[in-house]
Amino acid sequence: MLYWLLYQKLYLYFRPFRIFQYETFRxxxxxxxxxxxxxxxxxxxxxxxxxxxxxxxxxEEGPKDHQKKAGTPTMGGVLIVIAVLLPTFLWSNLSDPxxxxxxxxxxxxxxxxxxxxxxxxxxxRNLGLTGRAKMGGQFIAALGVALALIAMQEEGIYSAQxxxxxxxxFHPHLAPGFLTHLPFWGLLAFIPFVAFVALVLVGxxxxxxxxxxxxxLAIGCTxxxxxxxxxxxxxxxxxxxxxYLELQRMPRVGELTxxxxxxxxxxxxxLWYNAHPAEVFMGDVGSLAIGGAIGTVxxxxxQELLLPLIGGIFVLEALSVMLQVGSYxxxxxxxxxxxxxxxxxxxxxxxxSKVIVRFWIAALVFALLALTTLKLR
Numbered sequence: 225m226l227y228w229l230l231y232q233k234l235y236l237y238f239r240p241f242r243i244f245q246y247e248t249f250r251x252x253x254x255x256x257x258x259x260x261x262x263x264x265x266x267x268x269x270x271x272x273x274x275x276x277x278x279x280x281x282x283x284e285e286g287p288k289d290h291q292k293k294a295g296t297p298t299m300g301g302v303l304i305v306i307a308v309l310l311p312t313f314l315w316s317n318l319s320d321p322x323x324x325x326x327x328x329x330x331x332x333x334x335x336x337x338x339x340x341x342x343x344x345x346x347x348x349r350n351l352g353l354t355g356r357a358k359m360g361g362q363f364i365a366a367l368g369v370a371l372a373l374i375a376m377q378e379e380g381i382y383s384a385q386x387x388x389x390x391x392x393x394f395h396p397h398l399a400p401g402f403l404t405h406l407p408f409w410g411l412l413a414f415i416p417f418v419a420f421v422a423l424v425l426v427g428x429x430x431x432x433x434x435x436x437x438x439x440x441l442a443i444g445c446t447x448x449x450x451x452x453x454x455x456x457x458x459x460x461x462x463x464x465x466x467x468y469l470e471l472q473r474m475p476r477v478g479e480l481t482x483x484x485x486x487x488x489x490x491x492x493x494x495l496w497y498n499a500h501p502a503e504v505f506m507g508d509v510g511s512l513a514i515g516g517a518i519g520t521v522x523x524x525x526x527q528e529l530l531l532p533l534i535g536g537i538f539v540l541e542a543l544s545v546m547l548q549v550g551s552y553x554x555x556x557x558x559x560x561x562x563x564x565x566x567x568x569x570x571x572x573x574x575x576x577s578k579v580i581v582r583f584w585i586a587a588l589v590f591a592l593l594a595l596t597t598l599k600l601r
Contacts, residue, residue: 255489257311262493273297301510307490332365333516337508366425428519431538439500452591454484536590
């Protein structure tokens with residue numbers, strides 16, 4: 225909105241407003257705006273959550289030390305969604321369809337998490353939506369994102385051509401152009417793309433959700449992942465950098481830099497309240513919204529294959545759950561003392577704060593490795 229008003233409308237009358245054309249300037253101010261929103265309205269929202277007795281219910285099979293966290297205000301993820309979307313709306317170019325796509329994805333996944341949290345609060349238990357309903361909602365949201373991207377490809381502003389890390393001249397296309405013009409095969413050609421997008425988005429949202437088990441763990445890793453995505457969106461949309469790094473040039477995804485910057489600012493602000501000992505938890509409304517947004521940005525800039533490094537801790541947490549469940553079903557034996565992975569280290573004797581900080585360090589190392597792949601081709 226400010227881009228439209230100050231640059232597109234008033235720039236001709238007041239030349240200094242030309243600074244609003246630069247994505248770097250608007251990203252910096254979007255980050256600060258998100259941080260300011262979080263710090264200003266955070267105490268009010270936390271107070272209201274406590275007043276309405278919207279508290280966390282701790283699962284009985286979890287570590288015993290976590291029982292003392294019962295009753296801590298939850299659903300603080302609503303704060304994150306507001307603090308990300310409002311600065312994005314203010315500072316980005318709203319004529320860019322990628323901006324609306326990512327904001328819509330965050331709202332859709334956040335709505336699923338909100339429904340899950342709301343049921344937990346109303347029924348005063350740790351069980352919200354059924355697994356089938358929750359996964360079904362996530363797949364529907366992911367399908368909406370995939371269909372929107374297909375429509376963008378038809379308009380010539382998006383390509384389903386993938387970028388493969390460490391490989392310069394290999395760009396597999398998930399929706400081959402020679403098939404899309406055939407009557408029957410045209411529809412079938414997009415099935416691999418839709419399935420891949422659904423896998424990325426559902427996997428990403430659930431991975432963040434599983435990581436959200438210790439004070440500040442998930443939001444700290446989000447700061448790192450969102451920071452890496454801020455760099456990737458900027459270079460993908462920049463003519464000089466994308467050419468130098470031999471990336472697929474996507475001019476319009478540059479506006480997603482503002483969204484990613486807003487996510488960084490909102491996450492830093494939320495960490496202020498979520499740091500150990502937490503004053504508020506993000507709940508599923510926050511973790512699903514963040515995971516859905518991260519996955520959507522990765523798909524939009526064609527860096528899905530880098531996502532396991534960008535969100536390395538999220539992936540490890542999800543893998544630990546899958547390995548634990550698979551091992552117990554097949555062998556009746558557990559690999560870890562408890563899953564997700566952070567609980568395993570707690571039961572090994574690590575303090576909660578030590579687990580959190582060490583996982584943050586690992587997340588930073590993973591993100592730096594992801595960024596190094598830009599030139600290692």
